[in-house]
Amino acid sequence: MIHHHIPFLNGNIHCVTKGKGRCIVLLHGFLGSWEIWDYFINVLSKSFKVIAIDLPGHGKSDCFGYAHSMELMADAVHAVLKYFRVKKTVMVGHSMGGYVALAFAKKYPEYITGLCLFHSTAYPDSEEKKKDRNRAIKIVKINPKLFIRPMIKNLFAKNNLKYIQNEVKKATQIALQTPPQGIVAALIGMRDRPSSINLIKDAHFPMMIIIGKKDNVLPYDTLLQQCHVISNKTCLILEYDGHFGMLENPKATSYAIRKFAGKCFTAQ
Numbered sequence: 001m002i003h004h005h006i007p008f009l010n011g012n013i014h015c016v017t018k019g020k021g022r023c024i025v026l027l028h029g030f031l032g033s034w035e036i037w038d039y040f041i042n043v044l045s046k047s048f049k050v051i052a053i054d055l056p057g058h059g060k061s062d063c064f065g066y067a068h069s070m071e072l073m074a075d076a077v078h079a080v081l082k083y084f085r086v087k088k089t090v091m092v093g094h095s096m097g098g099y100v101a102l103a104f105a106k107k108y109p110e111y112i113t114g115l116c117l118f119h120s121t122a123y124p125d126s127e128e129k130k131k132d133r134n135r136a137i138k139i140v141k142i143n144p145k146l147f148i149r150p151m152i153k154n155l156f157a158k159n160n161l162k163y164i165q166n167e168v169k170k171a172t173q174i175a176l177q178t179p180p181q182g183i184v185a186a187l188i189g190m191r192d193r194p195s196s197i198n199l200i201k202d203a204h205f206p207m208m209i210i211i212g213k214k215d216n217v218l219p220y221d222t223l224l225q226q227c228h229v230i231s232n233k234t235c236l237i238l239e240y241d242g243h244f245g246m247l248e249n250p251k252a253t254s255y256a257i258r259k260f261a262g263k264c265f266t267a268q
């Protein structure tokens with residue numbers, strides 16, 4: 001695994017790479033970092049070049065102002081792809097990483113060979129969710145830990161918590177490293193993101209949708225509904241998992257993504 005610090009705007013974006021050949025980009029979710037994909041990087045790099053990026057304000061990447069829009073994050077991803085001279089990629093986005101992948105696909109469609117929304121949605125925030133974001137911003141400004149610990153626990157299916165305590169610990173440790181500025185900037189970016197429903201309706205690339213039936217953040221029914229609007233899709237439904245399939249069910253999810261990416265590149 002090689003670490004890189006790539007110039008972007010007035011700072012740097014950190015990412016790790018492993019493997020050779022056709023490219024898969026992995027984008028973590030809110031309060032995550034490349035480390036969330038540890039297992040995936042090792043599995044996928046046997047067949048592909050994997051680039052796992054720390055999005056702005058997360059992991060070892062810098063913050064770039066008061067708000068990180070999904071478009072700004074997509075520009076950071078673009079800077080990384082340009083740096084490695086990647087022309088085509090399968091992009092996998094976990095939750096907020098999925099919002100970024102959709103913003104990227106809108107702005108830079110020529111790069112996308114396939115797109116996986118991993119517990120993510122093309123729908124914008126509801127009015128209620130926007131209010132939750134504003135409340136969260138206030139709490140983070142007072143004490144980020146008060147927000148982070150319960151938020152991370154909520155990403156796992158309740159019944160899984162006792163079986164995968166190490167994963168819960170790992171996700172919490174990663175989240176606690178996120179600077180308050182990065183947390184607030186991402187909350188604003190997610191709150192203000194536009195709908196990407198038209199993009200997925202008319203997508204020229206194959207899509208994979210991974211849904212956890214026990215997801216407490218993005219309800220199963222809503223994600224299933226979005227599945228119906230996509231024509232060229234593969235769906236993976238995780239019966240017993242929540243919003244963190246890569247930690248709750250790494251084998252099944254990495255296997256499905258490897259297969260999906262293989263198919264995308266063959267169909268190219």
Ligand code: MLT
Pocket residue numbers: 028029030031094095096097190217243
């Ligand atoms: C995430 O996991 O990235 C976030 O929970 C997404 C969101 O809050 O919409």
